[in-house]
Amino acid sequence: MPLPEELLEQPLRTRFAPTPSGDLHLGGVSVALVSWLFARATGGRFIVRVDDLDAVRAIPGATDRILEDLRWLGLDWDEGPGPVESAELGSPFQSKRSELYARSLDELRRVTRIYPCDCSRAEIARVAAAPHPGEETVYPGTCRRRVEQKDAKRSSSLRIDLSGVAPLEVRDVLRGTSKQDILKQVGDFVLRRADGVYSYQLATAVDDAVMNVDLVVRGDDLLGSTPRQVHLQRLLGLRTPRYLHLPVILGPNNQRLAKRNGDSLTVRYFRGLGAAPREVLTLVAHGLRIVDSPAPVTHEELVQRIRRLRWEPPAKAYTLGPRR
Numbered sequence: 536m537p538l539p540e541e542l543l544e545q546p547l548r549t550r551f552a553p554t555p556s557g558d559l560h561l562g563g564v565s566v567a568l569v570s571w572l573f574a575r576a577t578g579g580r581f582i583v584r585v586d587d588l589d590a591v592r593a594i595p596g597a598t599d600r601i602l603e604d605l606r607w608l609g610l611d612w613d614e615g616p617g618p619v620e621s622a623e624l625g626s627p628f629q630s631k632r633s634e635l636y637a638r639s640l641d642e643l644r645r646v647t648r649i650y651p652c653d654c655s656r657a658e659i660a661r662v663a664a665a666p667h668p669g670e671e672t673v674y675p676g677t678c679r680r681r682v683e684q685k686d687a688k689r690s691s692s693l694r695i696d697l698s699g700v701a702p703l704e705v706r707d708v709l710r711g712t713s714k715q716d717i718l719k720q721v722g723d724f725v726l727r728r729a730d731g732v733y734s735y736q737l738a739t740a741v742d743d744a745v746m747n748v749d750l751v752v753r754g755d756d757l758l759g760s761t762p763r764q765v766h767l768q769r770l771l772g773l774r775t776p777r778y779l780h781l782p783v784i785l786g787p788n789n790q791r792l793a794k795r796n797g798d799s800l801t802v803r804y805f806r807g808l809g810a811a812p813r814e815v816l817t818l819v820a821h822g823l824r825i826v827d828s829p830a831p832v833t834h835e836e837l838v839q840r841i842r843r844l845r846w847e848p849p850a851k852a853y854t855l856g857p858r859r
């Protein structure tokens with residue numbers, strides 16, 4: 536399915552939101568590049584937000600290395616760490632935005648039901664039906680009747696009550712519409728973990744809306760999260776951005792590129808080989824079929840390609856990288 540032409544008719548605010556759990560790899564570069572290209576091709580703004588809520592997964596120094604790799608690649612940002620913290624943006628670090636998430640949680644308490652849950656993963660897996668391959672374990676609503684206690688001795692995770700929520704249809708600019716019954720396919724999901732960390736779903740739904748992001752570009756491993764985020768945006772009366780999910784890149788062993796996976800194709804790996812930024816970007820752009828040939832092109836040529844192209848990226852996960 537080619538890109539809708541009207542997509543490029545207005546300046547787009549796009550964002551790249553890396554998690555500092557390791558070095559930037561080519562999967563991240565493909566997302567950053569496409570986001571950057573849509574901002575540049577439309578005269579919009581490219582935002583970098585650091586999704587560092589989960590201190591457990593964060594690796595010290597990873598944020599700086601990712602930002603340095605983006606700068607090296609020439610994917611400059613208009614709002615984010617360093618240059619500007621616009622009024623719309625606020626802090627570009629999710630770890631500094633907890634007040635906003637707390638207010639959003641309060642707002643959700645007003646419009647729907649939230650309840651505490653102490654079930655462990657093992658307990659949930661025992662009660663839930665076995666998930667189909669590639670699907671999540673569905674939370675069966677075990678604790679739905681519990682009520683939040685103001686002076687609870689221990690903290691519990693907080694879940695949203697989805698009872699009565701109808702299947703939700705979301706649109707992807709490349710893939711068209713898809714429907715998910717969040718209640719049946721995911722179950723009441725977590726808004727805040729027992730350790731007080733706000734969930735990815737809540738933080739992302741709120742940030743993308745309040746940062747006035749027009750187009751969210753991300754990997755299609757997150758496609759299944761979109762209905763949850765849209766549901767939260769609707770409950771909170773926030774705007775919903777448009778979404779574009781890119782196929783994930785597979786490494787030489789046909790495994791997903793994981794940040795902690797030693798053989799990840801990272802930007803640092805290519806830098807170590809003496810590659811030029813445009814070589815790395817073109818490698819990714821070629822994999823995404825933005826350019827037809829792997830011969831390195833300039834940033835401006837890539838912008839022109841996106842502007843003119845009836846672009847159709849690969850439909851499924853694909854392999855990229857040096858042949859050995």
Ligand SMILES: [Zn+2]
Nearest residue numbers: 652653654678
């Ligand atoms: Zn529970």
